[in-house]
Each structure stands twice: as C-alpha cells, then as structure tokens.
Amino acid sequence: MVLLALGRRTNSSTSDTKESPVVKRKVLPVEYKAGDDFDFCSGASHSEGILQVFNEFRDCRLFTDVVISVQGREFPCHRAVLCACSSYFKAMFCNDHRESREMLVEINGIEAKAMEAFLNYVYTGRAKITTENVQFLFETSNLFQITTLRDACAKFLENQLDPCNCVGIQRFADAHALKQLASRCKNYALANFSEVSNHEEFLDLRIEELKDYIGREDLFVSKEEIVFEAVMKWVYHNVDQRRPMLNSLLQHVRLPLLHPNYFVQTVEGDELIQNAPECYQLLHEARRYHVLGNEMMSPRTRPRRSTGYSEVIVVVGGCERVGGFNLPYNDCYDPVTGEWKSLSKLPEFTKSEYAVCALRNDILVSGGRINSRDVWLYNSQLNLWIKVASLVKGRWRHKMGVLLGKVYAVGGYDGQSRLSSVECYDSFSNRWTEVAPLKEAVSSPAVASCSGKLYVIGGGPDDETCSDKVQCYDPNTNAWLLRANIPIAKRCITAVSLNNMIYVCGGLTQNLYCYDPAQDYWILVCQTLAKQESCGMSVANGKVYILGGQGENGEASDAIICFDPATGVLTGDRGMPRPICYHGCVTIHRYCDKTKP
Incomplete structure (x- = not known):
C-alpha cells in the first residue's frame, strides 16, 4: 500500500485567531498494483538535443575551457565533450599531463580541415566524407581513436575502388593495418588486372608487389599476353633500374601458354629480352612446350583458370x-x-x-x-x-x-x-x-x-x-x-x-x-x-x-x-x-x- 499525501489551504472565517498559512494535509490510502511504474525515455532526441546545445555553446565560445590549435587555426572546445568521445583526449585531460592545465593545446601531424570535420562529428554525430578529405579524416579519427568515424572512412574508400586508385588505396590500407580493406583492394586489382595495368599507379609498384600479382592463380586475365605486356610496360617505365629484374619477373609469366605467333614475333623479337641471356632458359622452355605440349610440365605450363x-x-x-x-x-x-x-x-x-x-x-x-x-x-x-x-x-x-x-x-x-x-x-x-x-x-x-x-x-x-x-x-x-x-x-x-x-x-x-x-x-x-x-x-x-x-x-x-x-x-x-x-x-x-x- 502506498500513502499519497493530498492537501489544500484552509480559510475559516469563524476562527478568532489569525489563520496560519500552513497547508493542512490529509493522507489517503492508495492501492499499489505491480507493473504500474512508468519508465520514461525521450529516446535519442534527448542526447541529440544536448549535443546540439553544446555545439551552439562551441560556436558562441560559451563555457569552452580549451582551445585546440592545428596548423595555426584555433578550435574552442569543451574538455568534457572531447573526453566523452575520445579516449585520446580523456588520457590527455584526465591525467596529470601538461595539457590538462593549459588553455591552448597544439596538435601536430594533422590537417586543420580534417580537425574541423572531426569536431563536427564529435559535436553532431555527422561527418561529410569526400574524396578530398577521406585520407586526412581517417588519420585524424585513427589518431583520436574514434573507431566509428575511422571505419566509415574505410568503408568510403572501399566504395571508391577503381582501376586507377585500387593500388594506392591498398598501400594506404596496409600502412594502417586495415586488413579487410587491403583484401578488398587486392581482390579488386586481381579481378581487374587488365585495366589496372594501364594506370600510373601500376607503374609505381614495387617488384615484390608486382610478383605477388602476376604469381597468383586467381589473377583474372583473358589471355596470358596481358600479363606479359604488363610486365614489360613496368620494366620499360624505368628500364635502367628495372632491367636486372626482368628474368625474375618472367619466371611468373606463363610464356609457354602464349600464342606461338605472338611468342616469336613479340617476345623473342623484344630487344630487351634478346639482350638478357639469363632469360634464354625460359624462352627454351616455351619453345619446347610448343612442340611437346603437356609432356612439358612446370608451374608456367598450368593455365590460369580465368583464361x-x-x-x-x-x-x-x-x-x-x-x-x-x-x-x-x-x-x-x-x-x-x-x-x-x-x-x-x-x-x-x-x-x-x-x-x-x-x-x-x-x-x-x-x-x-x-x-x-x-x-x-x-x-x-x-x-x-x-x-x-x-x-x-x-x-x-x-x-x-x-x-x-x-x-x-x-x-x-x-x-x-x-x-x-x-x-x-x-x-x-x-x-x-x-x-x-x-x-x-x-x-x-x-x-x-x-x-x-x-x-x-x-x-x-x-x-x-x-x-x-x-x-x-x-x-x-x-x-x-x-x-x-x-x-x-x-x-x-x-x-x-x-x-x-x-x-x-x-x-x-x-x-x-x-x-x-x-x-x-x-x-x-x-x-x-x-x-x-x-x-x-x-x-x-x-x-x-x-x-x-x-x-x-x-x-x-x-x-x-x-x-x-x-x-x-x-x-x-x-x-x-x-x-x-x-x-x-x-x-x-x-x-x-x-x-x-
């Protein structure tokens, strides 16, 4: 049983003494029913409203207690908001670091535009990711340990994959240990190798990266001639430095599976190959295969399934x-x-x-x-x-x-x-x-x-x-x-x-x-x-x-x-x-x- 207090102010004209303003209360018994409690929640609108107000405070520099300086540009902020969103700032401001006592905190190694986009996300939960800012925004969110924003940037990069950029995005993913993104980039490049090999990024591959591509069984090409031409294009791009690498690269090209006419006219007719005695054994293997067929067996005589x-x-x-x-x-x-x-x-x-x-x-x-x-x-x-x-x-x-x-x-x-x-x-x-x-x-x-x-x-x-x-x-x-x-x-x-x-x-x-x-x-x-x-x-x-x-x-x-x-x-x-x-x-x-x- 719950006791509910109900009261009213009394005013008696018959009393000889002055009425006291005290409210007289009467206690009424009320029967309690299980489950009658009401848990009220205003939902996400409550937190969004508070964030909106904090963002307005930030714009007006109201209650801001720290200024973040990036590339000479100052961003007034609230320490509590930064700490709530980022464990990086929580460690900075909640421990006995010098920054916890200073009003101006300078941060190096990031772009001012990326910092602006990052703070907009912190105060609004929204960020505009573009091809121009995605790299810097990823690095900023990664530095400040905002995983949701970092993952959103990685997803954006994944959706932007194209033959002209997949190699560069893969390098970016490798540098930041983004295994899933790196895997998607590699698979995309393997599936679109013909187009990828026609772009500038391909010519800047390291030799180990190129070997990894052309040595894969799941490399998708309609014919082996595409692989040979890609290798020669890469070598000729910097022929003086890359000439000694030709033989090790051709080890991964399935020369025996080239069309005989193409092999004679294009491969054996190439001046660089003619002047590379270390490649002669590979040429000999291809010639023998054209005569003997499947009797010649080596990793280079196995066709790529994509052909x-x-x-x-x-x-x-x-x-x-x-x-x-x-x-x-x-x-x-x-x-x-x-x-x-x-x-x-x-x-x-x-x-x-x-x-x-x-x-x-x-x-x-x-x-x-x-x-x-x-x-x-x-x-x-x-x-x-x-x-x-x-x-x-x-x-x-x-x-x-x-x-x-x-x-x-x-x-x-x-x-x-x-x-x-x-x-x-x-x-x-x-x-x-x-x-x-x-x-x-x-x-x-x-x-x-x-x-x-x-x-x-x-x-x-x-x-x-x-x-x-x-x-x-x-x-x-x-x-x-x-x-x-x-x-x-x-x-x-x-x-x-x-x-x-x-x-x-x-x-x-x-x-x-x-x-x-x-x-x-x-x-x-x-x-x-x-x-x-x-x-x-x-x-x-x-x-x-x-x-x-x-x-x-x-x-x-x-x-x-x-x-x-x-x-x-x-x-x-x-x-x-x-x-x-x-x-x-x-x-x-x-x-x-x-x-x-």
Missing part, C-alpha cells in the same frame, strides 16, 4: 570389377572444383586392358583384347575420336609413355607370351616403328618418362612371378639399361612423373614410392588409404592424383587420393561417379566457359 582453360584429369574406360562389363565412359574431372563432365564415349568400349596416354593435348588408346592393333586418338578440341595408324604388333596389358613428342607402346601380352617388343609412334608421319626391345619382357608394368628417358618399372614376366626391375630407355642410343630395383616386385602398378621424380603406386600395396633418376635411388613417400592395383594415376596442378583401382576383394573403388609433394600431405578427395579399375588416366587442358569473379 577459360584448366587442367583436368580424363578417366578413360575401365570396368567395375574383374570379369565385369567394360565401360564406354570418357569423363573429365576438375580437381579444383570437383566437377565431372562427360566427353565423347570410347568407340570400341568392348575392348579391355588397353593402354592410354596423352599426346600434347590429345589422348591415345592402343591395343586391347579385341582388335589388339587398333589405335584411336581423342581430339580434345573437337571432342571426337579418330582412328590412326595401327600398331605393328597387337597387344594388351601393355603401357604407353610419351617421350620427346613421341609415343612408346611397351611390352604387354599377345595371348601367348609376354612381349619385349617396343614400338614408337610419330604423329607427324602417323606411323609406328619398332625400337630396341626390353631387356625383360613384362606385362602390366608402370611406365613414365622423366629427364629425357623412358622408365619401365616392375610388371609380370609370366603368370606366376612379378619383376622388381627398372628398365631405362635412352632414345639417343636406342638402348635399354637397368637401374636401381624398385623395393617391391609387383605388376598392375602405375607411375607418373613430377618435378623430375617418378611416383609409383598400386600392386595391392598401400605404399607410394618415389624414384630419383638423377641419384638412382628409391624412397617410400607415404602410405595410401587402401591397398589397390590397376588404379589410375595422373598429375594436375602440381599434385599427384590416384583414382579408383581394384581392391583385394576384386571390387573396384571410387576413391580419389591426392598427394602434394610440396607439403608431403596425402588427402582423400571427392569420390568418382562410379567405382572403376583397369582404366586410363591422363591430364589435358580443357576449355570451359569462364566467369569473372
């Missing part, structure tokens, strides 16, 4: 299990996106145990149990199969490898015995010719080319035994030599070459082995996720991929395993569309529609 091309792994044919139906599918896998796409089907999919390899950017399929001399070529540009010259000797369970632009069909089985026969295919003459035979006849070996030689690893000399021999073919002498044996004797193994090393897996083991031809020794790299044989193996984007294969129970697998030699990490990737074994795996460059980020 519309990407490295894809093509899985050719195969079957689901031993004795199962042979599959006609010819599918490509993009390791970056995980997408699968169907290509033109095999023309003779009833074949089995054929050999597959990539020649330049096409695919060859030779031999097989049926029509064992037939050879088909898949034209990746036209997405169709073409029959080419037949093998001299029919075979299956053989392997093919590409060496210096020519295809070698090695060993195998003809239905009666293992073969030591080796044939060489010249695509320009469309003809197979026999070369020196293997030292040991084998079927189902692993075959890979590396450092100018062809290596035939393991295999089965007969139905009962497996070989651990490594046979090395030198095309210059047309002779075979034996090298260091592989640590395991196996058949149905697969090999690929990467960075002048050969990687071997399969044979129903979990081991992934690596062979160094220069040192002639083997090492165990790691163990895969399961025991497999007759699996596919290919190299894409600098990594080794193992696809499918047959397990100990005879069933095929749909697993994709990725090994990164740079980190030594083995990971399981997305699954294949179907379990498969006894298939071919090759890597080609495939064009698809590109979209700008």
Whole structure:
C-alpha cells in the first residue's frame, strides 16, 4: 500500500485567531498494483538535443575551457565533450599531463580541415566524407581513436575502388593495418588486372608487389599476353633500374601458354629480352612446350583458370570389377572444383586392358583384347575420336609413355607370351616403328618418362612371378639399361612423373614410392588409404592424383587420393561417379566457359 499525501489551504472565517498559512494535509490510502511504474525515455532526441546545445555553446565560445590549435587555426572546445568521445583526449585531460592545465593545446601531424570535420562529428554525430578529405579524416579519427568515424572512412574508400586508385588505396590500407580493406583492394586489382595495368599507379609498384600479382592463380586475365605486356610496360617505365629484374619477373609469366605467333614475333623479337641471356632458359622452355605440349610440365605450363582453360584429369574406360562389363565412359574431372563432365564415349568400349596416354593435348588408346592393333586418338578440341595408324604388333596389358613428342607402346601380352617388343609412334608421319626391345619382357608394368628417358618399372614376366626391375630407355642410343630395383616386385602398378621424380603406386600395396633418376635411388613417400592395383594415376596442378583401382576383394573403388609433394600431405578427395579399375588416366587442358569473379 502506498500513502499519497493530498492537501489544500484552509480559510475559516469563524476562527478568532489569525489563520496560519500552513497547508493542512490529509493522507489517503492508495492501492499499489505491480507493473504500474512508468519508465520514461525521450529516446535519442534527448542526447541529440544536448549535443546540439553544446555545439551552439562551441560556436558562441560559451563555457569552452580549451582551445585546440592545428596548423595555426584555433578550435574552442569543451574538455568534457572531447573526453566523452575520445579516449585520446580523456588520457590527455584526465591525467596529470601538461595539457590538462593549459588553455591552448597544439596538435601536430594533422590537417586543420580534417580537425574541423572531426569536431563536427564529435559535436553532431555527422561527418561529410569526400574524396578530398577521406585520407586526412581517417588519420585524424585513427589518431583520436574514434573507431566509428575511422571505419566509415574505410568503408568510403572501399566504395571508391577503381582501376586507377585500387593500388594506392591498398598501400594506404596496409600502412594502417586495415586488413579487410587491403583484401578488398587486392581482390579488386586481381579481378581487374587488365585495366589496372594501364594506370600510373601500376607503374609505381614495387617488384615484390608486382610478383605477388602476376604469381597468383586467381589473377583474372583473358589471355596470358596481358600479363606479359604488363610486365614489360613496368620494366620499360624505368628500364635502367628495372632491367636486372626482368628474368625474375618472367619466371611468373606463363610464356609457354602464349600464342606461338605472338611468342616469336613479340617476345623473342623484344630487344630487351634478346639482350638478357639469363632469360634464354625460359624462352627454351616455351619453345619446347610448343612442340611437346603437356609432356612439358612446370608451374608456367598450368593455365590460369580465368583464361577459360584448366587442367583436368580424363578417366578413360575401365570396368567395375574383374570379369565385369567394360565401360564406354570418357569423363573429365576438375580437381579444383570437383566437377565431372562427360566427353565423347570410347568407340570400341568392348575392348579391355588397353593402354592410354596423352599426346600434347590429345589422348591415345592402343591395343586391347579385341582388335589388339587398333589405335584411336581423342581430339580434345573437337571432342571426337579418330582412328590412326595401327600398331605393328597387337597387344594388351601393355603401357604407353610419351617421350620427346613421341609415343612408346611397351611390352604387354599377345595371348601367348609376354612381349619385349617396343614400338614408337610419330604423329607427324602417323606411323609406328619398332625400337630396341626390353631387356625383360613384362606385362602390366608402370611406365613414365622423366629427364629425357623412358622408365619401365616392375610388371609380370609370366603368370606366376612379378619383376622388381627398372628398365631405362635412352632414345639417343636406342638402348635399354637397368637401374636401381624398385623395393617391391609387383605388376598392375602405375607411375607418373613430377618435378623430375617418378611416383609409383598400386600392386595391392598401400605404399607410394618415389624414384630419383638423377641419384638412382628409391624412397617410400607415404602410405595410401587402401591397398589397390590397376588404379589410375595422373598429375594436375602440381599434385599427384590416384583414382579408383581394384581392391583385394576384386571390387573396384571410387576413391580419389591426392598427394602434394610440396607439403608431403596425402588427402582423400571427392569420390568418382562410379567405382572403376583397369582404366586410363591422363591430364589435358580443357576449355570451359569462364566467369569473372
């Protein structure tokens, strides 16, 4: 119960004594109900009104107790308002600093116009940010630790990004540790590199900054010629100082992917490059790629995805299990996106145990149990199969490898015995010719080319035994030599070459082995996720991929395993569309529609 006091003034004419002016009060009982309290709030208008009055006081110099001097211009202020908004001023005025006792406080290192805009924000909560004042206003708000105004300036800069200023804004963001703004600037420049490279700011990049741009996989250009021209423009802008930097910059330009005519006329015809012997090795690599195609592998032969091309792994044919139906599918896998796409089907999919390899950017399929001399070529540009010259000797369970632009069909089985026969295919003459035979006849070996030689690893000399021999073919002498044996004797193994090393897996083991031809020794790299044989193996984007294969129970697998030699990490990737074994795996460059980020 609440006691409410109500009163009135009394005035009695019958009283003999003079009335007292005191109010007589009567206490009335009032019942209290829970929730009857009223919390009144006038909202933001109250604080805005007070700020408005303080701002009027500032204009009239009423109650101001400090004068801030910037570049000789004086700004009368209220210490309490400054301290309430800025921890910088709170520390200055609330501690025993000299400024806390002085009427005039001089601040250096900022612009008077920025200080004026800053004080307008402090007293009104509003600021006019323009392209002319944003940098100084940001620095002022950053100095005085007004994060809301600082972030507003950063957002304004982000909205002003343009090919002509994104490099300068990124430098500003880096200098002030604005990670989000710096990231937006970098992404904008990468996505608009063609336009950015035409502006003055680009020519003032430091070499480390330029390398970072052109070395990125997510650099968006429609063709590699744009990157080359940007580099040369940057070098010629200050040719005397930048001439020694040319070679290190061209390391990041994918010269092999330039159009051959452009490469001959523009790159090799450039006087600066002609007089730079340190660049000759890069030019030689590009020339070899134009002749040998995807057999040449380096970071510079991998297409930028923005050009519309990407490295894809093509899985050719195969079957689901031993004795199962042979599959006609010819599918490509993009390791970056995980997408699968169907290509033109095999023309003779009833074949089995054929050999597959990539020649330049096409695919060859030779031999097989049926029509064992037939050879088909898949034209990746036209997405169709073409029959080419037949093998001299029919075979299956053989392997093919590409060496210096020519295809070698090695060993195998003809239905009666293992073969030591080796044939060489010249695509320009469309003809197979026999070369020196293997030292040991084998079927189902692993075959890979590396450092100018062809290596035939393991295999089965007969139905009962497996070989651990490594046979090395030198095309210059047309002779075979034996090298260091592989640590395991196996058949149905697969090999690929990467960075002048050969990687071997399969044979129903979990081991992934690596062979160094220069040192002639083997090492165990790691163990895969399961025991497999007759699996596919290919190299894409600098990594080794193992696809499918047959397990100990005879069933095929749909697993994709990725090994990164740079980190030594083995990971399981997305699954294949179907379990498969006894298939071919090759890597080609495939064009698809590109979209700008």
